[in-house]
Amino acid sequence: MGTTQILFWFLTALALLGAIMVLVSKNPVHSVLWLIVVFFAISGHYILLNAQFLAIVNLIVYAGAIMVLFLFVIMLMNLNAETEPQKSIWMKFFGVATGGLLLSFFISFIVSSIDLKNKTAQLKEGDVGLIKNLGKVLFSDYVIPFEIASILFLSAMVGAVVIGKKD
């Protein structure tokens, strides 16, 4: 078992542990911090797949900007474990049962699928995820969606200000 395999399993365990702790934590601030752990683990997976651009963007946008926004809102509302609303035990049981059934369906599909046999995701090498290749395609074939994304951001900014302002 090489270094790559060890890293893969470590990052997988970290991502799953963090995701479960997001659900189990009573305090919303702890949930946010565990979600940041999940995002770091997913960024580690991107680096392992040599998708360096996405790894950095994931860290900057998700772990940096979005989670700070979440943390800011939670601290603004002064939420903590005491004010946390709880669902009844039956609702929790049925929620977990639904998720478990969905997961078992996915796993049985993955195990039994013939199309997925002998397919591997390339690790550590391959230059498809480097910013040079992605930038070339982004600014030639995908330049119109890119510009539309800027309009989307503008409208989201205006919308957030309009919704959030005191009236």
Added chain:
Amino acid sequence: MPIQYYIALASALFCIGVVGVLTRRNAIIVFMCIELMLNAVNLLLVAFSKMHYAKAAAAGAVTTAGTEGQLFVFFIMVVAAAEVSVGLAIIVMMYRNVHSVDVNFLNRLKN
């Protein structure tokens, strides 16, 4: 790494997100679980992108196979950032009106 491992990991993360949406009542936590589901899909897209790239690179010359998958992940991140800003503004407004982030309060919208 076999592609099955990545699909299993992304499925597990997605299902944890689904369970979170179903079992939590705090609107912010529900929103975070949706982000978790988006990230699971992103991871799967990158893994598939590298799978196609490896296959095309093994077949022959210089290739750009798999680039679209990674660009799609980039656009998902863009949309998620816009979505979070508007969504959190809505949650802040809801908190200002009902002084709670409990999603069960939202059924009062019908009156």
